[in-house]
Every structure is written in structure tokens, then in C-alpha cells.
Amino acid sequence: xxxxxxxxxxxxxxxxxxxxxxxxxxxxxxxxxxxxxxxxxxxxxxxxxxxxxxxxxxxxxxxxxxxxxxxxxxxxxxxxxxxxxxxxxxxxxxxxxxxxxxxxxxxxxxxxxxxxxxxxxxxxxxxxxxx
Amino acid sequence: xxxxxxxxxxxxxxxxxxxxxxxxxxxxxxxxxxxxxxxxxxxxxxxxxxxxxxxxxxxxxxxxxxxxxxxxxxxxxxxxxxxxxxxxxxxxxxxxxxxxxxxxxxxxxxxxxxxxxxxxxxxxxxxxxxxxxxxxxxxxxxxxxxxxxxxxxxxxxxxxxxxxxxxxxxxxxxxxxxxxxxxxxxxxxxxxxxxxxxxxxxxxxxxxxxxxxxxxxxxxxxxxxxxxxxxxxxxxxxxxxxxxxxxxxxxxxxxxxxxxxxxxxxxxxxxxxxxxxxxxxxxxxxxxxxxxxxxxxxxxxxxxxxxxxxxxxxxxxxxxxxxxxxxxxxxxxxxxxxxxxxxxxxxxxxxxxxxxxxxxxxxxxxxxxxxxxxxxxxxxxxxxxxxxxxxxxxxxxxxxxxxxxxxxxxxxxxxxxxxxxxxxxxxxxxxxxxxxxxxxxxxxxxxxxxxxxxxxxxxxxxxxxxxxxxxxxxxxxxxxxxxxxxxxxxxxxxxxxxxxxxxxxxxxxxxxxxxxxxxxxxxxxxxxxxxxxxxxxxxxxxxxxxxxxxxxxxx
Numbered sequence: 016x017x018x019x020x021x022x023x024x025x026x027x028x029x030x031x032x033x034x035x036x037x038x039x040x041x042x043x044x045x046x047x048x049x050x051x052x053x054x055x056x057x058x059x060x061x062x063x064x065x066x067x068x069x070x071x072x073x074x075x076x077x078x079x080x081x082x083x084x085x086x087x088x089x090x091x092x093x094x095x096x097x098x099x100x101x102x103x104x105x106x107x108x109x110x111x112x113x114x115x116x117x118x119x120x121x122x123x124x125x126x127x128x129x130x131x132x133x134x135x136x137x138x139x140x141x142x143x144x145x146x
Numbered sequence: 147x148x149x150x151x152x153x154x155x156x157x158x159x160x161x162x163x164x165x166x167x168x169x170x171x172x173x174x175x176x177x178x179x180x181x182x183x184x185x186x187x188x189x190x191x192x193x194x195x196x197x198x199x200x201x202x203x204x205x206x207x208x209x210x211x212x213x214x215x216x217x218x219x220x221x222x223x224x225x226x227x228x229x230x231x232x233x234x235x236x237x238x239x240x241x242x243x244x245x246x247x248x249x250x251x252x253x254x255x256x257x258x259x260x261x262x263x264x265x266x267x268x269x270x271x272x273x274x275x276x277x278x279x280x281x282x283x284x285x286x287x288x289x290x291x292x293x294x295x296x297x298x299x300x301x302x303x304x305x306x307x308x309x310x311x312x313x314x315x316x317x318x319x320x321x322x323x324x325x326x327x328x329x330x331x332x333x334x335x336x337x338x339x340x341x342x343x344x345x346x347x348x349x350x351x352x353x354x355x356x357x358x359x360x361x362x363x364x365x366x367x368x369x370x371x372x373x374x375x376x377x378x379x380x381x382x383x384x385x386x387x388x389x390x391x392x393x394x395x396x397x398x399x400x401x402x403x404x405x406x407x408x409x410x411x412x413x414x415x416x417x418x419x420x421x422x423x424x425x426x427x428x429x430x431x432x433x434x435x436x437x438x439x440x441x442x443x444x445x446x447x448x449x450x451x452x453x454x455x456x457x458x459x460x461x462x463x464x465x466x467x468x469x470x471x472x473x474x475x476x477x478x479x480x481x482x483x484x485x486x487x488x489x490x491x492x493x494x495x496x497x498x499x500x501x502x503x504x505x506x507x508x509x510x511x512x513x514x515x516x517x518x519x520x521x522x523x524x525x526x527x528x529x530x531x532x533x534x535x536x537x538x539x540x541x542x543x544x545x546x547x548x549x550x551x552x553x554x555x556x557x558x559x560x561x562x563x564x565x566x567x568x569x570x571x572x573x574x575x576x577x578x579x580x581x582x583x584x585x586x587x588x589x590x591x592x593x594x595x596x597x598x599x600x601x602x603x604x605x606x607x608x609x610x611x612x613x614x615x616x617x618x619x620x621x622x623x624x625x626x627x628x629x630x631x632x633x634x635x636x637x638x639x640x641x642x643x644x645x646x647x648x649x650x651x652x653x654x655x656x657x658x659x660x661x662x663x664x665x666x667x668x669x670x671x672x673x674x675x676x677x678x679x680x681x682x683x684x685x686x687x688x689x690x691x692x693x694x695x696x697x698x699x700x701x
Contacts, residue, residue, distance in 0.1 A: 028164045028206050032154050074201045103205035104220070125208040128153055 018135065019046040019065060023056030023083065024072035024101065033070065036128045042135065053078025061092055068138040069098040070122065070131075073109055081109060084116040095145065097138045101126075152211035158259060161210050166255045168199045170390040172222075173248035177393045180241035181408065181456070193230055200226070203251070212258060214267035218251045221274035228278055235277075243277055246270070249394050319420060322381050326565050329377060330659030332370050334678050339363045341681060374657075378419070378563055385463040385472070386414030388427050392434055392461060399438045406445055406456040407438055413463035418470050419563035425540055426472075426560065429533040433474045433556050434461065436530075441478030441554050451551060453477070465562075472558040481506055481548040489514060506546045507642050510534040538640040538691040540564065541584045567687065569658045571679065572636060573651035575624035578685040580658050580677055585690035587637040587644065589652055594631060606646060608637055615646030621672060621698050622688075643694040660687060671697045 022033045030049050037047045048063070050056035054077050060069060073080035080100050087098070097119035102110055110121055120134060175196050182189035200223050207215035225244060229236055247270050254267065340363050347356055389411050400407040418426070442448075442457030449455060460475040486505045490497040493514075497505065508514055512531040537544045542560040561567070561584065569580035570589070590608070597606045597615055604615040615635050619626060632648035658677035674689035689697075 026164060026202055026206060028157060028160045029209070031157050031160050032209060035154065035157070074198055074205070076198060103201060103208060124205040125211065 017044050017046060018042070018067040018139070019048070019063065020135075021048050021050070021056065021059055021063065021066050021069045023050045023053060023059075023069065023075070023080070025051050025075045026072070027051075029072070033131075036131050039128060041132060052076060053080065053083040057083050057086060057092075060087065060096070064093050064096070066093075066096045067142065068135055069096060071098050071100055071118075073100055073102045073106055073113070081112055081116060084113060084118055088117045095142075097141065099134055152209075154210055158210065161206055161212075162255055162258055165203045165206055165215075166252065166390075167386070168203050169248060169251045169255055170386075170393075172196045172199050172203075173245065173252060174393045176241065176244040176248055177397045177409075180238070180245065180397070181406070183236050183241060184238070184406075188233060188236070190230065193226055196226060197223070203255075210258075212254075214264050215251060215254045215258070217271050218247055218254065218267050221271045222247045222251070224278060225274050240277070243273065245394060245397065247274070252390065317380075319381075322377070323565070325377055326381075326659060327661065329370065329374055330661070330678065332373070333657075333659060334682065336363065336366050336370055337679075338682065339366070374566065378566070381419050381421070381563065381565065382417035383420045383423055384414060385416045385418060385423070385470070386411075388423055388430060389414050389461055389463070392430075395431065396434060396438055396459060399435050400442075403439055404444055405438060405442055407442055408456050408458050410458060410460045411462075412460065416463040416465055416470055417562075418560065419565060421564050422470075422540055422560060422562070425536065426558075429536045429558075430461075430472070430474070432530075432533050434459070437474055437476040437478065437554070441476035441480075443479050447479075451479075466559070468562065470560045470562055472560065474556045474558075475553060476555075477553040480550045480552055480554055481509065481546070483550070486514075502548075506548055509546065510544065510641060534641055535691065539689075541567065541582055543584075544641070564660065566657050566659055569656055569677075569687065570636065571653035571656055571658075571685065572618070572634075572647075572649040573653055574618035574622055574632075574649050575626040575629070576650075577622070577624050578653060578679060578683060579618075579622060579649075580656070580685050580687040581636060581638065581647075582687065582690060583655065585638050585640055587639045589634055589636050590646070592632055592635045592648060597635075604646070604648075606635075608644070608646065611644075613637065613644050613646055615648060618647050618649045621647065621693060622686075623698070638690045638694060640691045640694050645694055647693070658685070658687065 020037065022030065024030060024033075030051075033047060033049075036042065037045050045067075048059050050059050053071075053075050056069075056071065057078065060066070060083075071080045071083055078086075084098065084100070087093075094117075098117070099120045099122045100110065100113040100118040101122045101124065102113075103124045110118075113121070120137075122130060122134065175192055179189055179192045182192060200219050204216055204219035204223065207213075207219060222244065225240070225247070229240055250266055250270055339359075343356065343359050343363055346359075350356070392411065393409055396407055396409040437459050438457075442459065443451070443453075445455035448457065458477045460473070462473045462475070464471050483502060483505050486508055487497055487500075490500075490505070490508055495508070497508075509530050510533075513529070514531065534544050537558055537560070540560055541564065542558055544559075545557045546554065547557070548554040567580070568583045570583055570586050572579050572581060588608075592615075597604045599605070604617070605612050606615050618624070618632065619629060630650075632650055634650075634652055635646040635648045636652075637644060637646050656679070658679075660675040661677060672689055672693050673686040674692075675687045676684055677687055679685050
């Protein structure tokens, strides 16, 4: 089955970048859904139990990345889905807080397509190890 | 890493589209913040409100590999973080730093990915670090952290991103002009078909095939019109791209003049042809700085007049029946009618019975300035006569309305585009000319007895006034040794100027696609461009503003 991903980011530019990344190389052909705020993103997360990986931006209006993670932890929503918190330099304190609410990994801007590929490979491997 | 080597380099236009408004909004907030701090309001929510936007600009700039923007946004974040904690550091110095930094950020983003701004960005970062270092709370830690962070993302990745690429494409504006020329040729060919259809109809009379040909010609015209409107839309830019620089400018001018001014901008999403916008910037800058320097009073004077110390300057744009209306409104002292009257008298003008509206109109006359002293900012560059000239040159109009003690409003009405001009086609000595309809007030049958000669110039009565009527052949340089009397005159207007132009024939109205001037046509004294008519003939588009200024075609 092809991989499916969820991108939660309020920047349309970042959506375009993800679109570019997910159309190339080993990621070509994957399904990607996009949300522009944490609230919508949480809804999509709830509706898609088979996601390979979620890329969650930290800095967003209407539920930021930490709030999404905290709510997901409290509601024990799909705990098996890895969520990578996407941060920019200067968010180190928030990264520590992200870990506390169950962030699976971090992706720090500026990232490269190869960084996403590495995260996906790890997420696939962990999912394979579980089954 | 430059944007070109960046895996997301193709998304540069998306970056600008997203980040420029964010940076401009942050700049507006900082201007607001400065005013609040001066008024003794800590405005903590304002300071907090920019955090997300700055962070987005920083993150996106980093993704694009645009280091100067990333650094400036980061420095602004650091400064904001400090100011959120250390209330004693808030004040004019801090506000000036924030405003200057956002101004730089806006410039950097607007001109992305131009290189060579690295120095300005580095200077600003240094300045912010100096500002931060001046407080005991936080030494130079941010700089070290930044350097540490930037390592480790050296690989350039792939750039073969064609599939999921952007829905926004950057196009050289000249290519849009080239497309428009092609469209113009299509329109000409279409009208050639229409003309042929008419001639065939006359020769052979109605028949089924001609009916079908007529339908095909009409369908073709509709398609070309759709192509035209789609193409025009791609040339449009939001007025906010020009308005965006005003918050900072108003603040700087007000600061230099010791005034307090709040700028309110509305309708920034209204769009105009880029070619119009480019030429609108300078007149607007002048009107806005004029309003701050001459319109809005100093706080003490406002207090005496029972007004709030802070003046309000409004900049509004809206679309009104196919034209764009831009208004510059201030709540200042209004035009000084006494001074205008005095100046008019020294210039030998008859103004004893002139009403307010007439007096206001005079400020657009050349050399007419009532400012007591030439102000450092508004006094440079153009006068109001030049402003009016530029607006008329764009096929626009400018009006002023003012009430003593209550303020002044300048209203500009502009065509959405300069590329296609709705024109009246006239014929003079068998040559055809296009007169932009914005400058045509009326066409009148020229009864020989209605035109009298005064001082060797033709004069006629038009709408209760005497206006000059000039011979089209004399002005346009067409040569016909024996001239039959011209049958019509066209009343041309621009601002308060009016003049009749005698022509042989009124051919009709037509949208003409403006082409540049062919150098072979000689000095373009009275001609602003050329176009090709349905029959393939080249017609000159007349520059009515220059004709009204007395220009004639060079022979």
C-alpha cells in the first residue's frame, strides 16, 4: 500500500515545498493531505488511522503544534502514528515541551528533501517492526 | 546558499506572495506600536501579535536559503522577545529599530533573490545585537546560537521538481506585453473579417452562408474579448504593492515634521495594471507627504482647534465602473483659500468672483504653491501641477475637495490599464487618429457660423463657455493643400483644460491595443503611441494632455 502523509502547516509556501518533495524519488506516488491549522489537522488525524507520518508545524494560529500534540496525548488518538514536530531555530524550549507531549521526532527548518526521506524511512521501519 | 541552488528555488514567487504581506503587516504593527508607546500604552498584545508572522517569515526564508531575510527576521524576533520582557527598553529608540528592520525586510523580500543586500542585513543584525547587549538581561547569545544552527544543512538536494511544482509562475512583464501585441493582431484580423463580411453582404445580398460567416465572426470576437480580459487580469497587481510603503513613509515624514499622524489604509486588494501602478507611485508619494506636511497640523495647533492631537490620513482604493478610484484624505486644516486667492492675484488671475471649487482647482496650475516655507520633504520633487500632469498622462483625473479646518481630499480616477484604450477614431485629411475616450467630452457638428475667429484663433460657445477650436490638420501635421471645411469638432478635456479639435469624419469607437512609438514617426509631440486599425492601417493615438498644453506635431 502506498504511504499516506498528513502535513499540518499554515504556510502555503511550505505546502508547495512538501508537494514537491512528496512527488519525487521514493516518495513519488504517496498520498498527502494538507491542513492549514492545528484544528483542521487534528480532524484529519482523527479521520486517518493509517497515516505513515504526520509533519506538524509548531508555529500556527488556531491550535499550534504543541496544542495538537497535547490534545492527541490526552485523548490517546492513534498513538501509533509518528508525528514529527517541524520547528525553526529559536524554538529549542518548545522542542523540549514537544517531547513531553509525545513528539516522535523533530524536523528543523531549513530542511532538505533528503531529511524528509530519512524520517519516512524510519517511520516505515518502525511500523514494520510493530506488525 | 542562493535561491537558485536551493531545491525550492522554483517557489520564489510563492515565497514573495506569502511573505511580503506578512512583513508589511509586521511593519504596520510596529508603526502602531510606536504610537502606543508614545501614548504611554505598553501595547503588549501588539508586540505579541507579530511573533507568529515574523517566525513564519524566518522559517520560510530559511527554507528558501535566503539568509539575509532569515537573519533580519531573526534579529527582529530577538528584539521583540527582549522588549516583551524588558518594558524599560520600550521607547522611540526601540521602535525606530523595529521599523527600520521591517522596512529592510520588506525591501529584501520585494527584491528577492537579489544579492548584494547581505551587508545591509548584517549591519542591521549588528545594530540589534548592540541594542540587546545594552541590557544586562541578555548578552550576545543569539548570535552564537544562529551560527551553530546554520551548520549541517549543506546538501543541495534535487532540483528536478516539475511534478508538484508551484501554481504560481513568474513571468517577465515584457512577455505579457508581447502576448498583448499578438492579441492586438488577432483583434485586427477579426475586424478585417467583419469588414469583409459587410462588403460581401453589400455585393451579393443576404444568404445562408453569409449568415453563418457573421455568426463565426461574432463568436471569434467573443473569444478574443475573453482572451483579452484574461490577459488583462494577469497584468493586474494589487494596489497594496504601492500602499505598502506608506506606513513607514508617513511615520518618517510625521516624525521629521513633529506631527502625530495615523495612517488608515483601505481597499489595498483593488487591482491595477502594473504599468499604471508603476507610474502612480510617485504622484501618490507626493500627495501623501503633502498631506502630512501641509495638511495635518502640529499637535498644538490641532489642540487649539479642538481636534485630537493625532491627525488621521486615509488612503483608500476602490473599483468604480471599470475604473479605479484612489482617495487621499486628511483631517487637517484644509486648503487656505485666502492664500490661494492672494497667489492667484499676484499671477494676474481674475478670481474676485471665484467660488471655493474654482479656487481649489487652481492649485494644480504650474508654479502654484502656497506653502509658506518650502518643506524639506514635500518641497522636493514634483509640485501639484506635475502630480496632475502625471495623472492626466495616465488617462486619469484628479480632483480636490476641501473644507476649512476639516481637511482635504484628493480623488484620483484611473483607468485599470494603459494597454488597451477605449478610443474615438477620427479622420483628418484622410489620416486616422485615436482619441482616448477619457479625454473626449463631446463631439459636435461644426456649423461654420458657430465658430468665430478671435485673435486669429477659432473660438466657439460650448456649454455656456468660450473654448478654443483648433484645426486638426494644423495640430496633427497632416498635409492637404486645399481643405474643405471640417465637418465636426471633438471637445477634448484634461483637468480644467478644454479645447475643440476640428476633424473631417467621426469613424467610431474602438478598443485599441497600444503599441510603442515607432521611431520613424518622428518626434512624438502629440502622439502617445500607435495602434493598428481593422483595415490594417496604422493610426496614431493622440496625447490629448500635450495637445491641450499647446503641443503641435513636429513636421
